[in-house]
Structures are given as structure tokens and as C-alpha cells.
Amino acid sequence: MADLTSEFVGIKSPNPFWLASAPPTDKEYNVRRAFEAGWGGVVWKTLGLDPHVVNVNGPRYGAVYGADRRLLGLNNIELITDRPLQTNLDEIKVVKRDYPDRAMIVSLMVPCEEEPWKFILPLVEDTGADGVELNFGCPHGMSERGMGSAVGQVPEYIEMVTRWVKANTRMPVIVKLTPNITDIRKPAEAAMKGGADAVSLINTINSITSVDLDLFAPEPTIDGKGAHGGYCGPAVKPIALNMVAEIARDPGLGQIPISGIGGITTWRDAAEFMALGAGNVQVCTAAMTYGFKIVQEMISGLSDYMDSKGLTSVDEIVGRAVPNVTDWQYLNLNYVAKAKINQDLCISCGRCFAACEDTSHQAIAMSEDRTFTVIDEECVACNLCVNVCPVEDCITMEAMTPGAVDPRTGKVVEPDYANWTTHPNNPAAKAAE
């Protein structure tokens, strides 16, 4: 069993799996159950100033399902904690005292002025918490009051508030980013300039999950109306992965530590975030779907993976895929692949044919007896056939050997790397000469 001990901005935890600031970390009862289940740390659900906020009394969540009601995406309109500040502080203190080896981070959201931050930070320090996370991401409700993503969408505010917080606490400061912006690197840069110890991302994405076609109202519907919520769960993972990678590979961001969030459901999801630069991960929807026990699979899965790879520390995974994330213009245009259909595995469903024939390059032939074969003269290796094939590994993309002739172009496959920046079709390439 590999050692999963994690240290993130100086905060130690027995594993890199934290629960994100969200309903599962709203109070002592839940957090104790989480720690008993094995979670390495929690980010306590966001505290605010009294009087505490009031939540809606109708549905707070909406869902997108796969077949068999597998929950693929969740949308929520719950606000920050709706309990008195002191109640939360008291509970944080006793839980941290009872679980000193677990990471206890407190999420905060107060108005965009320095005084409230000066007020709340000492109270949090007094609990013995290990750090704070600034909630600049919440996209619903709080943003209408000038907090949450309303701050996170303005880099200058992020920098300003982060600076205030750093000036008023000795605790590590993690800035949680909203994905509801055009370039995730800008708020990350602002957090860094303000002195943040780390960023965490992504918070939830503005969303309407569905529309009730009888009421003609968005869901979740409250008394006939609906408001956008924050989208999370497995469906958002690709978006989150990209944003994590964008920050991780930006040399201007000085390798700021990242706590990865967004649809992490299994150990594999977690490992992917870490490979793209996340020092640890935070989980919410998976726990809300299946309960806290899922962390046991995450622990065993990551451990088995590390053992199989001969890795002894989670830090050996962190950032390992970052050098392989590049821009399109640097992709090797001399790399030529062709789809190949394994006839022994093929079940003759014809989905590759329909996809290629109707929507792509007419590069798959179908015979009378439903044998499907790739026409190398037409195949551009787009991968759509692989993606629509229901049989794993039945269709593969095979790289052509340099020196061979690509039957589609009639050109020899070149052994050397060459990208768009130097391609003769690129006007910029010519201009540079």
C-alpha cells in the first residue's frame, strides 16, 4: 500500500482527498462522519457574517441523468452556511481538536471590504483550523450581493481581497476560482499577486439543468420560477481539467499550488487532476451521490496505481502530465495515423460506418455481410469511429511508420517533427522568412 500522505501549502493530511466546501461539510455531524470514513481533510462550508443567510425552501438541486438514473451532473442553488457564525466556529474547533491529523480548511465569504475580513479571520484562527479558502466562486445568490463569483470575475478585486486576508492572518490562504470567466489564468494571476498560497478550482458553472415542458419553467423550479445554479459532478470534469492545466502550464504563474476540483468521482479522476498539476483534490458531488464511503475506493485505487507504477509519494504524480499539454500550433503535423478495425472484436453494429459516412470522411467501407473496413485513402484519423464504437479497443489509431506513403495524401510520412508554425500554408511562417 503506497504512502498517500499529502502536504499542500504546508497543510498535512493522510491522503490528498479533501471534501470541498459544500453541503457535505456544513456541520460537525457530517464532518465527523467524513473523517471516520477516511477523508484526508475538509473545507468547511463557507462562513459568512451574521445575520446568516436564508436558503430557499423548495428544491435546491437539479440533476442530469444518464440511463438508469446515473447522476452525471448536479446543479445547486444553495447559499453559504445558513447557521450562525459562532455555531460553526464552535463546531470547527471541537472537530479539529478530535481529528488533529486531518486538514481543516475554512471557506470564507464576507463583503468586499477589509473590515469584515479583519473581523472574521481571528475567529477562524482561534478554532485551530489549518487554513482558509476564499470563496470567490459561488455563482448564484451570493453573487447578486456582490460576493462569490462577483468578486471572482474581477481580477482586481481578487488581488485586493487576497492582500487584505494575507495581511490579517498567519494561516495559508487558498483562493477558490470561478470558471465563469473567459481566461482562468487572469484570476489565478490576481490571486498570486495578492499573495495567495494556492488556488483551488473549479467552483460551479452557471447552469440550467433542464426545463419543465409542462410548466415551461427551468428546473429546479420553485413556485413556478427557476434561477441559474452552479453545475458540478462528472459532467464538468473536462472543463475543470483544462482550467487546471491552463494554470499549471503558465510559466507566469510561478507554479502556484493548485487544489483540483470538478467532477472527481474516482481515484482515476483524482490522479488525472494531479497529473495536470493539482497538489491535491477536493470532492463534493461524488460524496453527495454515493456517501462518504467512496473515499475508500479512492484510497485503494490511487494506492494500487502508485504501487503498479513504483511511485512512493503522491508528489511524484503531481504535474507529471503538464509538459505534454501544449497549444495546437505545436502539435506534430508529420504524425500520421489510420484507424484500424479489429475484425475479431467487431460486433458489426455499423456505428462507425454511420458516423464516418454521414458526418465525417467516408473512410469506412461496409460489405454485404456487414464487414467494416477502413479506407486508408480517405481516413484522416479523426478518431470519431473510436469514440462511437461500443466495443473497447475494437478500433484503434495506428501511427504510420516514417518512410511509408500515406495513401490519402500520396506523401511520404516524414520522420521529423514539424508543426503549424513552420508549415508552408501558414502565412505567418512565410512572413517570418
Next chain:
Amino acid sequence: MSSDAFTPGIVPGRMADEVYAERFSDLHPRLDDHEALVAADRCYFCHDAPCVTACPTDIDIPLFIRQIATGTPDAAAKTILSQNIMGGMCARVCPTEQLCEEACVREMAEGKPVLIGQLQRYATDHLQEQGIHPFSRAAVTGKSVAVVGAGPAGLSCAHRLAMLGHDVVVYDAAPKAGGLNEYGIATYKTVDGYAQSEVDWLLKIGGITIEYDKPLGGDMTLQSLRDAHDAVFLAIGLGGVNALEAEGADKDGVLDAVDFIADLRQAEDFAQVPVGRDVVVIGGGMTAVDAAVQAKLLGALNVTLVYRRGRDRMNASVFEQDLAASKGVRIVTHAVPRAVIGNGAVREIEFDYVDAAMQPTGQSLRLAADQVFRAIGQTLVGDGLPELDGRKIKVTGAGRTSMEGVWGGGDCAAGGDDLTVTAVAEGRDAAMDIHEALTGAA
């Protein structure tokens, strides 16, 4: 309960009353909404799908399953019924494991096909239980067509003709419509009077009159029908039963399986249907299995199905064979009846074991039997019929017989399997051909 499984002879009431209802309940209870969604999601929506090719009525299976998956089962039902007006019954009785589900790519991949038959039933039940009939008649043409036989082929033909605007009179020898759907299928495949409710639903198209207790023959000849109508469609099925060629085959207790099945279907109380203690069914088709399984369900102590060839040659599908075995029916193969033994009534039956070439092996088998069911095939019965091809009516194209203005389809016509779904397809296609002949419309 005056008797039990051990009571000798052919007696009713071998079981407690409450056991009958349970034993004769729906073989495959209908999928509920969630089960249907999950089952539908397994469909790959294949290109030029093999399941469609395998369906004698060419139902667009991927489309109707996708319509179920998107929460529109009534649209799915219309997709099904527009190709196969008896899609509800076919969903229950089709040997799907030899047709669509055998062709399903997931059968090839995993041995677990998409549950096409059960999904089809889910959709058709959903529509029909609301009383919705999604088809309407074209303008009345003034043409009249006689359909002889109100079984699957006849009703399918009648519906299509009525939809095209023709007036149809269906003549049937029985007091109820449905043909084998009503009289020839095991009870557990079509419970709760489905065959009749399907007929009632089908007739909602309008323009169809059914004349009951009107067999072909006597006053009503083929010629008289030709004189009275613009066209005739013969769908009279196979009214006769092949005789058992064994010594003593005329003893009491040697019966036709089709009569036993029909009696069960018409029984108001299964406890009143008598069954032997030691039952032997001779044959290897669906009729044999239906009789054997139901004899067992009625409480017979021993039921043996004896077939002259190997299991692979049985017309009953593997699913049916397994069903029989699971109900406690013993299946004996490669045995030919030689003599029925008994003093007046059958007491034992003796078989010769034969090899693959049907040659005697010199070995024999003797089974105790107080009831023997013949299920060795049915034959065409009737006088003045069009030219035959072998033992059935010769047809060309879409059911054209040797007689001008007379079409034929279903079990009485040569070609095609003797399946409900095949009969429906033949009825439908003959209707289109009749329509073309009567109106000149293609």
C-alpha cells in the same frame, strides 16, 4: 381438491385452486417504466440494423427503442404497429431468440441481446391500454374484399385493406376471432384476454365486419365469395392434425395437442381442465412444448416430450426447450412411437430409438401414459382450393394464388415459417397487392 398429482387417469383439479392462478400467470411480466428505459439504453442504434433484417415484418427496431428511451412510448408503438398491426401479440409470442434478438449485435458481443420483444410489448401495451388507435381509413373505395380466417394473417390483411379504404368482411369458422392467437397459444404467453382485446383494438380502424361460425364449405364456397366480393384473401390456417402412425393410436386418451391448448385458452377455470398423471407429448414444435408445459402446470406427475430427431432439429426454439425443462418436462429425442398399449384406454406407449438417419437402433423405450398428445404437425383442409404446392396453397409474389382474384397467406400458404409474425407480414403484403390490383395504385 378431490385428486392430486398421483391420482391415476385423466382428471381435473390436481392442485389447490390458488396454485393455478400463479402457475398460469404472465410468463414475462411487462417491463415497468424504469426497466424499459434501462433496457432501451442498451440498444446501439445500429446502422442498417441486423435486427430489422431479421424481423419478418421489418419493424424499425432501433427507432422504436430510441422513442422509448426518449420517453415517447406511444410514438414507439406507432412505429411498430405501422409495420406489424399485431405487434402486441408478436411481442408476446415471437421466438425473438431466433429472430430479432438472435441478430442483435449485443447477442453476438455478450450473449445478452437488447430485450426487443419485451420493449415492443411495453410500447404497444402503453398505447393500446389508452384505447388509442393511431391509424385512420382512407376515403372509401367502394371495393369489397372477403377475408377467410380471422387469424393473424387474415386480420393483418383486413386491417391494411380497411385502412386503404376498402370494405372488408372476415369469415371465421370459430365463434371468436384471433385464430391461433385465441386458440393456439399457451395461456401464459397471452394472459388477461389479450388476444380478444387486441382484436377489438384492431377493429377500431372501421370498415371490417366479422362473420363468426362461417367455415369455408357448405353454403359458403370460394366461388360464392369470389362472386360476392372484388377479391378474396384465404387465411384459413391448417385445420387438420396429422395422424399418429402407430399401432393402437386410436385408443382413448390419445388426443390432439391443439385441442388441449384451445380448451385451456377457453377454460374459465383451469382446475376444471382434466390432465393425465403420466402425459406423453409427441412432437418437437411450439405446439408440443405448449401442450407439455401446460400439462405440467396443470399438475401432471410426469410429462415427457418425445421427438423423433435431435434437439437441434426441433422447431421449438432453445428458449422453449429450456422453458419446458425448467417446468419439469422431460425431453426424449430420437424416438419414434411404435405402439400405443392399453385395454381401451392408453396405459403405456412404446417407442423405437432411431439414429440420425431415422433408422431403428434396436433399442426401445416404454413410457407409462394415461394421456398422449399428438403434436406432429397440422394439415391444410378444404375443398375447391387453388392449386397446391406440396400440402399448402401455392402462392407467388405477395400471396397470389392460381385463381384470379384470390390471394392467400399465413400457415395455409406455402413458403415462410409458420409463425404469427410471418402470417402478419403475409397478410399485410397481400393487402397491398390486392389494393394495387383493385385500384391500380402502386
